[in-house]
Amino acid sequence: MIAIPVAFFLGALTWSLLEYCIHRWLGHDARLRPNFFEEEHTRHHAHGDYFAPAWKKGSAAVLAFAATLVPAVLLVGVAPGLAYAAGLAGFYLFYEVVHRRAHTHAGFGAYGRWVRRHHFWHHFGDPRVNHGVTSPLWDIAFGTLRKPGVIVVPVKLAMPWLLDEATGDLREEFAGQYRLRGRRPAAEA
Numbered sequence: 728m729i730a731i732p733v734a735f736f737l738g739a740l741t742w743s744l745l746e747y748c749i750h751r752w753l754g755h756d757a758r759l760r761p762n763f764f765e766e767e768h769t770r771h772h773a774h775g776d777y778f779a780p781a782w783k784k785g786s787a788a789v790l791a792f793a794a795t796l797v798p799a800v801l802l803v804g805v806a807p808g809l810a811y812a813a814g815l816a817g818f819y820l821f822y823e824v825v826h827r828r829a830h831t832h833a834g835f836g837a838y839g840r841w842v843r844r845h846h847f848w849h850h851f852g853d854p855r856v857n858h859g860v861t862s863p864l865w866d867i868a869f870g871t872l873r874k875p876g877v878i879v880v881p882v883k884l885a886m887p888w889l890l891d892e893a894t895g896d897l898r899e900e901f902a903g904q905y906r907l908r909g910r911r912p913a914a915e916a
C-alpha cells in the first residue's frame with residue numbers, strides 16, 4: 728500500500744503536470760482549438776485582470792476530484808486514494824490562489840517574485856514558453872523554460888502592483904525588470 732503522504736504528493740504532482748499540459752496545449756496550441764479552456768484563457772491574456780468565473784473553476788475542480796477519486800480508491804485503497812485526490816484538488820486550489828495573487832498583488836518573498844517574473848514573461852515576453860505557473864518543473868522537462876528578460880507591459884494591461892499609485896508610472900523597485908509601453912490615460916484635471 729502507498730503511504731498517505733506519498734499519495735498526497737503524487738496527487739499534487741499530477742496537478743502540476745495537468746497545469747502545464749492544459750495551459751500549453753489547450754491554451755496555446757492552435758491545432759486543439761476550440762476547446763473548453765482556450766476561450767477563457769485567451770480572454771485572460773487579452774485583459775490580464777480577467778479570470779474565468781469561480782463557478783466554472785469550482786465545477787471543474789469537483790469534476791476532477793470525483794473523476795480521480797474513484798479510480799484512485801479502486802487502485803490503491805480508500806485512504807491513499809483519498810489522499811491522492813485531495814493532493815490533486817488541493818494543489819489545484821493552490822495554483823488558483825498563486826496565479827490570481829500574482830496578477831493582483833506585489834507578492835510575497837522569493838517565491839512570489841519568481842512566480843511573477845516567470846508568469847509575466849509568458850504573458851508579455853513569449854507566450855510559447857513558461858507554461859507552468861506554480862513551478863518550473865514541467866517547463867524544464869519539456870524544454871520550455873526561459874529566463875525572463877526585461878518584461879515590457881502594455882500600460883492598459885499593467886498589473887496594479889506595478890504602478891506607482893500617485894504618478895501612474897512604473898514603481899521604482901521594478902525598474903530594470905519591467906518597462907511600460909504605450910500611452911497612459913490622460914491625467915485627471
Ligand SMILES: [Zn+2]
Nearest residue numbers: 771826846850
Ligand atoms: Zn496569468
Ligand SMILES: [Zn+2]
Nearest residue numbers: 750754772854
Ligand atoms: Zn497563457
